[in-house]
Amino acid sequence: MQRRPYALLCLWLSLALATLAATPAQARETAPAQQSPIIDYNERFLPIVGREGMVVGPEQLATEAGKQILQQGGNVVDAAVATGFALAVTYPRAGNLGGGGFMLLHLAEGNRDVFIDYRETAPAAASRDMFLKADSSEDLALEYFSLQSSGVPGTVAGLLYALEKYGSMGREQVLAPAIALAEQGFAVSFALNYELAARADRLHRNPEAKRLYFKPDGSPYQIGEILRQPDLAWTLRQIAARGKDGFYRGEVARRIAAEMQRGNGLITLEDLAAYRAIERVPLRGRFHEFEIVSAPPPSSGGVHILQILNLLENDDLAALGHNSAAYLHLLTESMKLAYADRSEYLGDPDFVDVPVAALTDKAYAARQRKLIAADRATPSARIAPGRELVVESQDTTQYTIADRHGNMVSNTYTLNASFGSAIAVPGTGMLLNNEMGDFAALPGGANMFGLVQGERNAIAGGKRPLSSMSPTIVFRDGQPWFATGSPGGSMIITTVLQTILNAMAFDMNVATAGTSPRIHHQWLPDELQAEQGISPDTLALLRDMGHTVKAGGRTIGRTQSIMLRDGWLLGATDPRRPGGWVAAY
Ligand code: DON
Numbered sequence: 219m220q221r222r223p224y225a226l227l228c229l230w231l232s233l234a235l236a237t238l239a240a241t242p243a244q245a246r247e248t249a250p251a252q253q254s255p256i257i258d259y260n261e262r263f264l265p266i267v268g269r270e271g272m273v274v275g276p277e278q279l280a281t282e283a284g285k286q287i288l289q290q291g292g293n294v295v296d297a298a299v300a301t302g303f304a305l306a307v308t309y310p311r312a313g314n315l316g317g318g319g320f321m322l323l324h325l326a327e328g329n330r331d332v333f334i335d336y337r338e339t340a341p342a343a344a345s346r347d348m349f350l351k352a353d354s355s356e357d358l359a360l361e362y363f364s365l366q367s368s369g370v371p372g373t374v375a376g377l378l379y380a381l382e383k384y385g386s387m388g389r390e391q392v393l394a395p396a397i398a399l400a401e402q403g404f405a406v407s408f409a410l411n412y413e414l415a416a417r418a419d420r421l422h423r424n425p426e427a428k429r430l431y432f433k434p435d436g437s438p439y440q441i442g443e444i445l446r447q448p449d450l451a452w453t454l455r456q457i458a459a460r461g462k463d464g465f466y467r468g469e470v471a472r473r474i475a476a477e478m479q480r481g482n483g484l485i486t487l488e489d490l491a492a493y494r495a496i497e498r499v500p501l502r503g504r505f506h507e508f509e510i511v512s513a514p515p516p517s518s519g520g521v522h523i524l525q526i527l528n529l530l531e532n533d534d535l536a537a538l539g540h541n542s543a544a545y546l547h548l549l550t551e552s553m554k555l556a557y558a559d560r561s562e563y564l565g566d567p568d569f570v571d572v573p574v575a576a577l578t579d580k581a582y583a584a585r586q587r588k589l590i591a592a593d594r595a596t597p598s599a600r601i602a603p604g605r606e607l608v609v610e611s612q613d614t615t616q617y618t619i620a621d622r623h624g625n626m627v628s629n630t631y632t633l634n635a636s637f638g639s640a641i642a643v644p645g646t647g648m649l650l651n652n653e654m655g656d657f658a659a660l661p662g663g664a665n666m667f668g669l670v671q672g673e674r675n676a677i678a679g680g681k682r683p684l685s686s687m688s689p690t691i692v693f694r695d696g697q698p699w700f701a702t703g704s705p706g707g708s709m710i711i712t713t714v715l716q717t718i719l720n721a722m723a724f725d726m727n728v729a730t731a732g733t734s735p736r737i738h739h740q741w742l743p744d745e746l747q748a749e750q751g752i753s754p755d756t757l758a759l760l761r762d763m764g765h766t767v768k769a770g771g772r773t774i775g776r777t778q779s780i781m782l783r784d785g786w787l788l789g790a791t792d793p794r795r796p797g798g799w800v801a802a803y
Contacts, residue, residue, distance in 0.1 A: 256783045263729035265781070265788035268802025272787040273301055274778040275617030278799040279404055280304035280313065283395035284619060285801035287387070294619045295323060295385040296392050298627040299377045301617050303396035303457075306373070307450060308404060310431065310649060311413050311636045312615035312705065315453065315465070317651040318372030319614075319631025320513050321380055322500060322689040324698050326624040331511050331691070332384065333500040335682070336376020336631075338369025338653045339493060341484035342679040349659035349677075356659050362666060363420070365483025367639040367652035369683065370493045373631055374457055374465040379495040393458040400454060400647070403446035406439040409797030414438035417637050426642040427649065450647025466490045470646055477643045492680075496568075503578055505531055508699075508722050512690040512714075515572045518564040519688025522556040522711045527719075528583030529555065529590075535723040541735060541752055543759035550739045550746050550765060551590040553712055554601055557669075557741035562603035565674030566682040572674070577604075595764035598744035613637075614687060614705030620780040620787055624698040628689035632705065635666070656683035667707035670742050686710040692718050700728065702779035704792075712738045713775025721781070728781035729790035736774040749774055 257264060266272075271294075273284035284301035288294070298321065305313025318338040324331050349361040360366055381392060414421070414431050415438045421427040422436060430447065432438055439445050456464035464470065471490045478485045501514045503524035510527065512520030529552040538545040563573055576582060586604060589596065614632035632651070633639075639652040658671035665671060667686075675684040688710050689703040700721055704713040713736060720731035735751035746765045748757060750773075757767050773794045781788040791798030 256786050256788065258727065261727050261730045263727070263733045263790070265727055265729040265790045266800040266802055268787040268789060268800075269622065270803050271297070271619075271621040272780055272789045272800065272802040273297055273617065273619045274780055274789045274791050274798075274800045275301060275305065276312070276615050276776070276778065276791070276795070276798050277305060277309040277409070278407070278797065279308045279399060281617065281799045281801040283399070284617070285803060286395060287392060288621065289803060290391070292387050292392070293385065294621055294625040294627045295380050296387045297619050298617070298629055299381045299385060300392040300395055301619070302373070302377045302629060302631065303393055303454065304399055305615065305617070307396050307399040307447060308410070309615060311417070312613050312632055314371075314373055314631060314633050314638070314649065314651070316368070316371045316373070316643070316648045317631055317633040317638060318369065318653065319376065319629060320517060320685070320687050320689050321376060321627060321629045322511065322513065322691055323380070323384060324511070324624065324626040324691050324701075325384065326698070331500050333498045333514060334376050334380055334495055335498050335516065336372035336379070336495040337516055337682040337685060338372050338651055339489075340369055340654065340657070340677055340679055340681050340683070341486065341489045343484045343486070344654070344677050344679045346677050349654075354660070356663065361659055362635060362652045362655045363639050363641075365478055365481045365639070365641060365650070367654050368483065368485060368650040369653040370485055370489045371651065372493060372495060375462055375493055376495040378457070378462050379497070389458050389461060393454055397451050397454045397458065400447040400451035403444040405442050406445050407797055408441050409795070410445075411438055411441045412796070413636070417640070420640040421637060424641045426644045427637070427640055430642055430647060447647045449645055453646045453648060466493055473645050474643050501574065501578065503527065505722060507695060509693040509696075510690060510718065511693065513688050515564060515567040515574065515684075516682040517685045517687050518560050519686050519711050519714065520690070521564065521574055521577050522560055523688060523690065523715050523718075524578040525556045525559070525583065526552045526715055528578065528580050529587050530719070531580075531583075532587070535719070540720070540724045541756065543756045543763070546737055546752070546756065546760060547593070547595070547763055547765070548590065549716075550737065551596065553739040554596070554598055554741045555586050555589065555604070557739070558598075558601050558603045561670040561741065562672045563674065564684050566684070569678060569681045570674040593763055597764070598741050601741060614707070614710070616689070616703040616705060616776070616778045618701045618703065618778045618780050620698075620701060620782055622782075622785055622787065624782060626691055626698050626701040626780070626782075628691055628701045628703045630687040630689045630703045630705070630710070632687065653683055656685060664742070668743055669708045669740060688714045690714050690718065692722065698782055700779065700781045702732070702777050704775035704777045706775035708740050709738045709774045712736065712740075713777060717777050717779065728779050728788045732777040732779050732790050732792050738774050747771060747774065
């Protein structure tokens with residue numbers, strides 16, 4: 219390379235110009251003064267580089283709000299809380315106060331990993347058959363788009379728990395950017411205009427949602443027009459002033475309960491007052507020299523990511539070749555085994571036994587690995603949840619934050635569907651989730667993501683619905699190395715899995731790892747989904763092996779990732795959706 223300085227300079231200049239043209243503000247802000255040794259310019263996609271701190275998320279203003287908090291001296295948790303509240307304002311399709319999620323933290327001091335579960339809970343009055351019609355079929359409108367669709371919101375409790383226990387700033391300071399964005403308004407982006415127009419029909423059905431996000435004539439705000447949300451600003455101010463009680467008790471709670479009473483919703487003042495975020499021990503597993511830390515139940519994410527990695531660990535994946543037919547076959551067959559187990563064994567661990575240790579046991583994987591034929595797809599109908607478990611005792615969004623000291627936050631939170639139930643609580647500026655749909659309304663039946671789920675995930679008052687959200691941090695040689703996560707319902711697990719595999723087994727940088735074409739199989743339906751960009755020759759080979767391949771349909775997931783290498787922060791927002799942003803300094 220050094221013998222060809224001119225060629226290298228040309229390459230560097232053309233790449234720099236291409237990057238500038240694509241994301242001008244980003245590139246100018248964060249380009250290193252000189253070529254950094256950690257970037258291999260021969261990779262297809264390049265990350266944004268930062269030195270001190272970085273926030274990667276689905277929307278520019280909220281990620282910049284997180285960066286601003288870091289620059290004011292806040293830690294990664296302060297930034298995560300600020301970004302979480304700001305996304306509730308700027309990214310209403312998934313950013314939220316009325317939903318829930320999971321936050322995974324790595325704290326360099328004390329080398330600690332912390333998992334905060336702020337998943338919604340079923341209201342006390344919820345019951346097992348609440349979404350079944352007289353003929354025992356599911357009432358999908360009731361399940362997904364009614365006031366009964368909502369679990370008790372967890373986001374405010376979760377973000378405040380994180381702030382109080384692991385943050386360093388006061389509520390007023392971290393809530394200030396969100397309040398300003400709600401009160402003063404912000405210019406509607408291409409992405410927001412597009413999302414509101416795409417969901418206009420659904421949002422128009424609820425007069426309050428229509429009033430919040432559309433102009434009086436019902437049309438969406440145009441790109442560049444200012445969207446102000448004074449009611450949401452009021453709610454945020456209640457939280458800033460009174461903390462958790464500002465949301466779960468008092469006037470905000472009364473407005474939520476009143477709306478529930480108006481339309482047969484189940485959430486009561488008592489449900490709201492009883493809500494608690496729960497700190498859980500994250501799951502840990504090894505894959506060669508890497509240690510993976512991820513989401514425990516009530517997420518299924520960590521369990522199945524570890525289970526699939528165990529199934530793959532003894533194959534030489536690099537030798538098979540990235541996205542080769544042989545590799546994708548092995549990956550698909552492993553996914554089918556894991557999702558079959560998911561359909562039976564996973565649920566809220568506070569209500570049912572989840573055999574986590576048995577499912578993530580390497581010996582179990584070794585036995586299951588023998589069920590995978592070398593060059594033949596096993597029809598899903600012939601795969602059942604594993605019976606050889608040795609049980610010993612017994613439209614979501616992601617943002618990722620890191621600083622140079624190795625503190626990291628991976629946060630996935632959601633209203634479930636895009637804009638949740640599409641019902642807003644009058645006077646709060648807030649949409650409600652439709653997370654009740656993540657329970658098995660009819661155990662053995664499929665949910666909105668086509669996922670088959672079992673008895674352990676049946677509805678019960680106070681229970682948390684099973685999730686696939688998988689905020690994940692990978693350690694390399696004991697050091698925090700790669701933080702990521704994704705929306706995508708049932709595809710979250712396979713998205714996060716392939717992203718970390720691309721980095722761990724195929725040595726890709728963070729941008730290439732998140733951008734490369736992905737596949738997804740979830741056991742049922744027996745269908746291998748492949749994104750655009752996987753070669754038709756490869757797909758033909760997979761079909762020859764007996765896979766039912768569905769190519770070029772929906773994209774799979776949307777990651778927000780940061781890699782920490784040699785003291786540099788390398789960030790990448792997934793280009794599968796518009797509007798993502800890397801805020802770095
Ligand atoms: O918790 C879960 O698994 C789902 N509620 C996530 C929903 C989701 O990712 C929708 N976004 N694409």
